[in-house]
Amino acid sequence: MNAPLRHTLLLVDDHPMMRRGIRQMLELEDDLQIVGEASHGEEALTLIEPLKPDLVLLDNNMPQMNGIETLRRLRAMHYTGKVLLFTVSDAEDDIRDALRLDANGYLLKDMEPELLIQYIRDALAGTLVISPGLTRVMAQALRSPPRQADVELTERERQVLKSIAGGHSNKVIGHKLGITEGTVKVHVKNLLHKLGLRSRVEAAVWAMEHLRGAG
Amino acid sequence: MNAPLRHTLLLVDDHPMMRRGIRQMLELEDDLQIVGEASHGEEALTLIEPLKPDLVLLDNNMPQMNGIETLRRLRAMHYTGKVLLFTVSDAEDDIRDALRLDANGYLLKDMEPELLIQYIRDALAGTLVISPGLTRVMAQALRSPPRQADVELTERERQVLKSIAGGHSNKVIGHKLGITEGTVKVHVKNLLHKLGLRSRVEAAVWAMEHLRGAG
DNA sequence: GCCTGCCTACCTCTAAAGGGGTAGACCCTG
DNA sequence: CAGGGTCTACCCCTTTAGAGGTAGGCAGGC
Numbered sequence: 001m002n003a004p005l006r007h008t009l010l011l012v013d014d015h016p017m018m019r020r021g022i023r024q025m026l027e028l029e030d031d032l033q034i035v036g037e038a039s040h041g042e043e044a045l046t047l048i049e050p051l052k053p054d055l056v057l058l059d060n061n062m063p064q065m066n067g068i069e070t071l072r073r074l075r076a077m078h079y080t081g082k083v084l085l086f087t088v089s090d091a092e093d094d095i096r097d098a099l100r101l102d103a104n105g106y107l108l109k110d111m112e113p114e115l116l117i118q119y120i121r122d123a124l125a126g127t128l129v130i131s132p133g134l135t136r137v138m139a140q141a142l143r144s145p146p147r148q149a150d151v152e153l154t155e156r157e158r159q160v161l162k163s164i165a166g167g168h169s170n171k172v173i174g175h176k177l178g179i180t181e182g183t184v185k186v187h188v189k190n191l192l193h194k195l196g197l198r199s200r201v202e203a204a205v206w207a208m209e210h211l212r213g214a215g
Numbered sequence: 216m217n218a219p220l221r222h223t224l225l226l227v228d229d230h231p232m233m234r235r236g237i238r239q240m241l242e243l244e245d246d247l248q249i250v251g252e253a254s255h256g257e258e259a260l261t262l263i264e265p266l267k268p269d270l271v272l273l274d275n276n277m278p279q280m281n282g283i284e285t286l287r288r289l290r291a292m293h294y295t296g297k298v299l300l301f302t303v304s305d306a307e308d309d310i311r312d313a314l315r316l317d318a319n320g321y322l323l324k325d326m327e328p329e330l331l332i333q334y335i336r337d338a339l340a341g342t343l344v345i346s347p348g349l350t351r352v353m354a355q356a357l358r359s360p361p362r363q364a365d366v367e368l369t370e371r372e373r374q375v376l377k378s379i380a381g382g383h384s385n386k387v388i389g390h391k392l393g394i395t396e397g398t399v400k401v402h403v404k405n406l407l408h409k410l411g412l413r414s415r416v417e418a419a420v421w422a423m424e425h426l427r428g429a430g
Numbered sequence: 431g432c433c434t435g436c437c438t439a440c441c442t443c444t445a446a447a448g449g450g451g452t453a454g455a456c457c458c459t460g
Numbered sequence: 461c462a463g464g465g466t467c468t469a470c471c472c473c474t475t476t477a478g479a480g481g482t483a484g485g486c487a488g489g490c
Contacts, residue, residue, distance in 0.1 A: 099353055115340070122337065125330065126347025135343045138314055154466065167417035169446070181446095183468055189448065199476090200447075201419045202382035208423050369436065384476065396476095398438055404478065414446090415477075 007124050008035040010053035012044040012070065014062045022057065022116070029117055041065030041073070048079050055104075055124055060087035060094060068094055071101045082123045086116075095134065105129040157191040160184060164200045165207035222339050223250040225268035227259040227285065229277045237272070237331070244332055256285035263294050270319075270339055275302035275309060283309055286316045287391070297338045301331075310349060320344040372406040373426075375399060379415045380422035 009026070011034050013019050019037050026032050036051045038044035040062055048056075056074065060067030067085050074083065085098045086107040095106050104123040107116070108131040119129045130138060153161065156177075163173040170184040177184070188200060197203050224241070226249050228234050234252050241247050251266045253259035255277055263271075271289065275282030282300050289298065300313045301322040313321050319338040322331070323346040334344045345353060368376065371392075378388040385399040392399070403415060412418050 099350070102350055104350060115342075118333075118337070119342075122333065122344065126350070127330075127334075128343075128345035128347075128350045128353060129337065130343035130345075132341025135314075135317060135319060135341070138343060156467065164416065165420060167412075167414060167420055169414070170448095171446085179467085180469065182470065185448070186468080189450095192448080197382070198448095199382055199384070201379065201416050204416050204419050205380060205382060205423065208420065371437065385478095386476080394437085395439065397440065400478070401438080404480095407478080413478095 006031055006033055007054040008033050008051070010036045010038065010044065010047060010051055010056045012038045012041070012056060013059035014039050018059070025113055026117065032117070032120060041070035044070055045073055045077070048074065048077065053081060055082040055084060055120060057084050057086065057120070060085050068097050071098060071103060075101050084120065084123050095138065106134065107131045108133060153191055153194060157187050160187040161191055161203055161207050164188070165204040221246055221248055222269040223248050223266065224335070225251045225253065225259065225262060225266055225271045227253045227256070227271060228274035229254050233274070240328055241332065247332070247335060256281070256288070259285055260288055263289065268296060270297040270299060270335060272299050272301065272335070275300050283312050286313060286318055290316050299335065299338050310353065321349065322346045323348060368406055368409060372402050375402040376406055376418055376422050377426065379403070380419040
């Protein structure tokens, strides 16, 4: 379907046999070229700079540093190429973490081998591919609205937010903080806007996920 | 890669020219067969029963009932086939809603036409496909997992509770569950009483702390 | 049969929430 | 000094929540 460009891949898996199998399969495709292999995360990180692969095929189940953590480090070193996680687990947390780290796909190892090539091409095109059987998990992982904690709340807003998460009404919060209910409303209004949320319920959920203890 | 089975598609778009273009492209593929077209959501809903398509290609930008809403209604009538949303917008809410409703993909209309066939096949295989450029939006939309409890709540109450924790209003919850807002209020009232809580915010917090797992 | 629990739907009512605006006091910085 | 950000407080307004009530349909158990 597409073939003009030759894309470079880095293969990361702690099982040599698995790497062998994947390599053999990919060698039949002349638009895909494996330019390197790594048996663990650390090694993968050192190969990124010299190889600059277009895509990293990353096993998640590795000793010491797993795929998610490797992905995290890859992004931390500003690797902007594609990354495909493949794994045996359907752990919801892993999927969520992977996609938060801008993974381009999350594949289960029990898929049809032929499909892998398909998925690699999709990922190289920038498409997000997620294995069959994971859509339900995805739907579950998708819940509350909040977004990146790149915004900064003022100290007062954090206090109000924590009280919201404590289930308190604006009136009670005002009493606790020694300010009027109206002022509390102002803070609520502002923090909702800053966080891109639409209700105090969403704010409570956001708070529980983002400011555990500290504030 | 795959070709044995002939899959049936329903095409839903309010622009006849767009349908024409897609049909022309798909007619070249002998494993994909368009068995029906609809120019709006209502029409699509009436065609599902008689046609039973394997996949619905659903434009999101339609007057009156948009794609998301159509998808919601499709799922409400227990349509279990694949659904591919395609749209011009990258609205985070739409993507989140779509995937919550078990959409099998969310595609932007500015993609390469040839890729559409690819994506349709992926979706038919159960893969979740999401257009390039949306991975960042996805990463933002991703948040906390759903959760399930052991308490003495009825199934309906658990559904409502989970929606509360998702930040939804009673009206939205009613819409999602296909019941009136008033009935949702009844469920909220009852579950608050059962759990000894005083507001939906407390309920959301309770849900996040106690509901773990699916259901 | 009757009774109970669940789900549904409606009613009325008050309280709470949230969006819009203006505005004064304070502090810090250019 | 002017400007910006914060915190405070109030005004307006609409929408949402939540607590009461009644009630019908429908399942299961007694």
